[in-house]
Amino acid sequence: MVTYQDDMLDAVFNALGNPTRRQILLRLRDGFEVPASTLAEPFPISLPGFTKHLRSLQRAGLIGQRKQGRERLYWLLPEPLEIANRWLDEYEAFWHTRLDSLNAHLRKQRLDEG
Amino acid sequence: MVTYQDDMLDAVFNALGNPTRRQILLRLRDGFEVPASTLAEPFPISLPGFTKHLRSLQRAGLIGQRKQGRERLYWLLPEPLEIANRWLDEYEAFWHTRLDSLNAHLRKQRLDEG
DNA sequence: ACTATACTAAACCACATGGTTACCTATCAG
């Protein structure tokens, strides 16, 4: 079963699966608008290479953009992160309540069986 | 700054960025061990194609594996999901407390400035 | 009007990814 949210989750998780893009999001975490060049400054890659990461984040709906003069300002859109977080939360019960007892059980079982 | 956890987060988020792999994890969410062929059964791809997804999940540390007879059993390892969840939690304060007020502020500011 | 700035766009490249088919290995059943 493929849900309507699958494309969204694909885009968000793939966007998060890159350290440059995660750093961009961290930089925007305080909620301010930041121009592209300022965002790009810490990274040792070309500007065209960098703006590809911005496009990826935009496709995932993770950042907003507007033009101001010759600058382009970006800001964080946290909604997709919240959706990703909700997907992960489906496992929270598992890792909190089952982790100790069940894994211990399986570990023992595996040892017993070889 | 690239932390020692970056490779881990890359692997986990990239593993999650695919609907087939997310479904595998859902299938394993109840904590039981499931043989490869049973896991593969719902998916309309070849078995070698499918086992590549299992390798991807193993590289991310998301599943464990053991051989039992001629079957290979897989089970969920939730720790990496917890780490990913903790990374996302860094934004939780933002989307809960700032979302309404700050975004409203920025939206107004953008309207004001054109 | 001219020049510098802040990007964007396009073409290219190497490598990764997600799929395939063909083949191999290990185990179970008779």
Added chain:
DNA sequence: CTGATAGGTAACCATGTGGTTTAGTATAGT
């Protein structure tokens, strides 16, 4: 021992990704 079953490995292919360089556009400053 033989055949079927479970699954892994290798080679291949098309497409995507993350980077580059080169060139272009729009705005600001003088």
